Amino acid sequence: MLRAGQVFTGDQDRPWVSAVALRGDRIAAVGTDNELAALVGPRTEVVELHGRTVLPGLHDAHVHPLGAGREQQGCPLSDAKSVDDILARVRACAAARPGDGWIVGRGWDLSLFPQANPHKRLLDDAVPARPVYLEGADGHSGWLNSAGLARAGITKDTPNPAQGVIERDADGAPSGTVREAAAALVEDLLPEPSLDDDVRALRWAVEQLHRAGITSIMDAGVDERRLEAYRRLADDGSLRLRGVACVVVEPVDAAAAVAKARALRARFTDLPLRPSCAKIFLDGVLEGETAALLEPYLDRPGHTGALNATQGQLDQTVTLLEADGFAVHMHVIGDAAVRAALDAYRAATLANGKPGRHRTLAHLQLVHPDDMRRFAELGVAVNAQSLWAYPDSYIRDVNLPQVGQERVDRMYPWGSLVRAGASVVGGSDWPVTTVDPLEAVEVMVRRQDPALEEGPMLGKGEGLPLETALRAYTSEAARLLGHEQEIGVLRAGARADLVVLDRALAADRPTELSEAEPWLTYFDGAVVFRAAVPNGAPGPPR
Missing domain, CATH: 3.10.310.70 (Diaminopimelate Epimerase; Chain A, domain 1)
Incomplete structure (x- = not known):
């Protein structure tokens, strides 16, 4: 029993309660301390939260x-x-x-x-x-x-x-x-790590995810070696994560893309991170001027970057992947790439007679206003890497001369996309940026440097309310992974994945969001991370 806290259930009808009861690997009940008091017996372990915030186990919907x-x-x-x-x-x-x-x-x-x-x-x-x-x-x-x-x-x-x-x-x-x-x-010339090296590396990474309060992921780029490493961890019981793995495919050859993804899905279908998703890199990045734009870069007249496939190739690849049951996850930075990806989803919907499941576009540095409404219409989740969504040195010193102030002001338009009906999920792109989801939640809310109390803001009106940001890392991400019946919301019968923070979160103190740290992380009702504390200081229960 965890009680006397601020428990964010994620349930639209009752988002906040004070207590949550666990039994085995499931949540037994949520409610007030008084409502759950009768569940406490002589053998019940009681965790006094002292006002700390409890969240559903956090998701990272784009991570490596x-x-x-x-x-x-x-x-x-x-x-x-x-x-x-x-x-x-x-x-x-x-x-x-x-x-x-x-x-x-x-x-x-x-x-x-x-x-x-x-x-x-x-x-x-x-x-x-x-x-x-x-x-x-x-x-x-x-x-x-x-x-x-x-x-x-x-x-x-x-x-x-x-x-x-x-x-x-x-x-x-x-x-x-x-x-x-x-x-x-x-x-292609670099020395390949051994499988044992990769297993050690992946085990370390799983520990870091638990330390960040993360219990579910979408691995945004796997191949055979990565899946082999996941299998080794699953076999020895140390892969205490659930989620989806996305097989990287080339969009220029639809038949080859489907064959590759299908073969790995069949071989690793028993993994807790099932490879039921395909990943397409549709363009590059602004910094290298390889992102695909609708209008030219300012410092290279006439240059708009390029897509990594023709529209016809992309349409066919997405159509065949979705017809075979794969979720399609695409890397898109520039607004031309975003439009091409949305066009491909539309083509797949028409060809297959129904929209594909669990569609998501990641990064979305530039989205043309005319394309905002299409995310909801086509069932495409906005996969937001929010630690990029404030005016840091990349944006000020590199992007601004490339695309100008007007396009900079439109970067990472989470608020506009939500107002247009889109679902937003949170992902880190770790190791590109820190894996810390609470730092990203602060930027999602404030659109300012989380290290500063005050500072310039990126995109007026593009910040999100705290509860919307928390749902991006819990219930909305669980829906993207297809696990919404089991995780993402704290309710009776759901899996007991949750994280206890070391303090209370408050919407009226947004600059403190990034200071919060996990105190306890539970996966299937078992503690997988417990914060260390100085000698003599009260710490998490054992």
Whole structure:
């Protein structure tokens, strides 16, 4: 029994109560302390909440756990705050891994470099003799030193691959940055982690998800190796997560996309994270000017980026995937990509005679106002990465010169989409940004830097009420995963997935939302995370 708290049930009719009772892996009852008092017996474990907030187990509807674990095991750069800091870490990684093999890292901040385009000379000075490859925080850019370019065979004469960009100096020589498909010229040469390495990385990532209060996920990009790692954790009982896994497919070949997704679904159908979803990357990112826009980039007249498939190819791929029962999850950054994705969903609805289930578009940095209403009409969930939705250095220093103030003011339009009838779900894109959902909830509400009490706001009127933001990480996300009968709302008979925070959340104190931390995380009624406390301080019950 958890009592004397602020329990957000997520139920539209009774969203807040003070107590919740668990029996085994299920919720026995929710209500006031008085209503549930009769359930307390001599063997009942009672947790006195002292006003703390309880939420349904949180969902992350767009996350890459193995990617985060691999970053942690490699040369992590995501919290480096300066170019000098990045280079110092790369030197340290090279010193810790003697030999002549690749130095591989991830997470450098694109906004630290002019035009998000770091030069090979910087890495040459740090590590001159060994090849270095560093993936950017956006997951769409890579940075090499001269030795790395030479090892990959990228020269002045190497053409840009389809849907890829090799950034170049004035004389045509590669400058050190590669985008999108050009990164594959390097990534195919990098040492592959062993399955044991990946299992360790994934186990660490699951622990971090529990620490953040997350009990359900949509893994937004799996392949055979990732599913093998999930199976190993499921077999040894440490995969205490539920959700959906999305198999990455190429939209240019519909038959091949369906065959790949179908084969992995059949092989891993028994996983708690069933691969019943297909993931399509439809465009790139604004920082590399590979996002597909309806109007040109301001600093490259006539350039609008490009889609990774023709409209006909995309229509056919989505139609066949949905006809085979797959949810279709698409990466879309630019407004042209958003429109093409919505057009493909419409084409699939017409061809199949009904809309597909669990449709979602992720990121949505730019959405044309004419397309807002189409999300609800087509049953498409807005998959919001809200930690991007405030005017940070990416937006101020990189995006603003690219697209101008008018388009910046329209970025990540969650409020407009909700007013147009859309469902919004929350996802982190971890390790691109922190996995902390409460920090994202604050930005979803305030649209300001969560580290500051005051500051500039992105998009007037685009913030969401606190309860709407909480539902994005609970009941709305559960509906997207197809688990709404079991999780996402605290009610009698539902699975006992929930998180107890270390304080009370309050809509009138939005700047404190990101300060809250999980105190206890329950999965199927068992504690999977318990906060550590200083010696002598009262902590979570054992």
